[in-house]
Amino acid sequence: MMLEDNKDITILSIESSCDETSAAVLRNTRVLSNYIAGQKVHEKYGGVVPELASRAHMQNILPVVDAAIKDANISKSDLDAIAYTRGPGLMGALLVGVSFAKSFAQALDIPLIEVNHMKAHVLAHFLDNNAENYIPPSCPFLCLTISGGHTQIVHVKSPLEMEVIGSTIDDAAGEAFDKSAKLLGLPYPGGPMIDKLAKEGNPKAYDFPKPKVDDYNYSFSGFKTSVLRFVEKNPDAVKNNLPDICASIQSTLVDYLLEKFFEAAKDLGIDQLAIAGGVSANSEVRDKLRLAGEQNNWKVFIPKFEYCTDNAAMIGASAYFQFKQKDFGSLDANAIARLKL
Ligand code: KG4
Numbered sequence: 167m168m169l170e171d172n173k174d175i176t177i178l179s180i181e182s183s184c185d186e187t188s189a190a191v192l193r194n195t196r197v198l199s200n201y202i203a204g205q206k207v208h209e210k211y212g213g214v215v216p217e218l219a220s221r222a223h224m225q226n227i228l229p230v231v232d233a234a235i236k237d238a239n240i241s242k243s244d245l246d247a248i249a250y251t252r253g254p255g256l257m258g259a260l261l262v263g264v265s266f267a268k269s270f271a272q273a274l275d276i277p278l279i280e281v282n283h284m285k286a287h288v289l290a291h292f293l294d295n296n297a298e299n300y301i302p303p304s305c306p307f308l309c310l311t312i313s314g315g316h317t318q319i320v321h322v323k324s325p326l327e328m329e330v331i332g333s334t335i336d337d338a339a340g341e342a343f344d345k346s347a348k349l350l351g352l353p354y355p356g357g358p359m360i361d362k363l364a365k366e367g368n369p370k371a372y373d374f375p376k377p378k379v380d381d382y383n384y385s386f387s388g389f390k391t392s393v394l395r396f397v398e399k400n401p402d403a404v405k406n407n408l409p410d411i412c413a414s415i416q417s418t419l420v421d422y423l424l425e426k427f428f429e430a431a432k433d434l435g436i437d438q439l440a441i442a443g444g445v446s447a448n449s450e451v452r453d454k455l456r457l458a459g460e461q462n463n464w465k466v467f468i469p470k471f472e473y474c475t476d477n478a479a480m481i482g483a484s485a486y487f488q489f490k491q492k493d494f495g496s497l498d499a500n501a502i503a504r505l506k507l
């Protein structure tokens with residue numbers, strides 16, 4: 167994808183909204199580099215500790231940016247703009263990226279681009295590197311964004327015009343996975359562990375109730391309580407039969423997430439369906455979406471694993487579209503922890 171006047175755009179993007187410090191260099195929508203430094207420090211606390219996240223971002227940001235620029239084989243003077251995640255996310259964590267991006271853009275005398283993290287998860291679908299000869303979705307399409315902090319069904323009318331048509335009224339889908347895993351004694355983040363154990367288990371072994379909420383909205387707090395009750399009542403099963411429990415929890419959550427998503431697609435008459443966010447790395451979500459695509463004649467878009475969880479390449483994808491619209495940020499802008507889509 168290139169500008170009409172054929173001028174390539176090279177952007178350095180920075181992501182620091184939660185517990186991954188990431189920097190990427192994109193030329194238009196092609197990823198030249200995408201560095202992600204995770205933060206192991208949170209594991210022993212069973213969840214992200216905001217103060218520790220900010221401190222780790224401060225330690226990681228310079229080496230990560232440096233590596234992204236070197237790996238892209240460019241020099242700083244090739245950059246046309248610096249993009250950063252403005253929100254939503256943890257305030258202290260966001261501030262590290264914001265401050266770094268502002269000073270870097272000022273030093274290089276190039277524009278800043280403020281990116282919404284949730285839009286960026288969706289726009290990861292426009293990265294050329296998603297597959298060999300990859301063709302991105304055409305608008306309009308529907309995206310189910312499922313992460314550790316959000317659960318949204320998004321109607322994507324154009325890359326920069328999106329409407330949330332359904333969302334969670336309490337916990338996020340990723341939290342439902344992580345909190346269930348914690349109750350089962352599994353390490354944080356529990357989502358990938360549940361996925362792994364579920365592969366060996368029987369999804370019909372145990373019954374967990376599907377939450378009931380109107381419209382295209384979701385709720386997960388009651389689900390967490392039902393897992394808690396189960397663990398209290400069945401200590402032997404937790405000890406001896408984790409795969410069956412994980413498979414049953416996962417299939418309930420995945421069916422619940424996809425049923426509403428598919429209902430929305432049918433109601434709106436949209437036949438292109440995409441998934442995004444950390445939970446879209448889940449193998450059952452991917453398999454069931456693929457199958458539904460075949461059954462309903464839908465075109466489905468499943469991102470590469472590296473673009474599902476938090477990464478700076480997706481921030482660069484949004485920045486590319488914003489650059490073309492001359493949607494530049496200001497040096498006075500601050501992070502917004504609860505930035506809306
Ligand atoms: O998008 P993300 O990296 O960060 C946020 O913006 O929240 O999502 C992280 C979430 C965590 O809750 C993690 O457990 C979940 O994504 N996750 C998974 C899988 N991989 C990551 N959940 C279920 N199955 C997976 N394979």
Ligand code: ZN
Pocket residue numbers: 283287313314443444475476
């Ligand atoms: Zn995210």
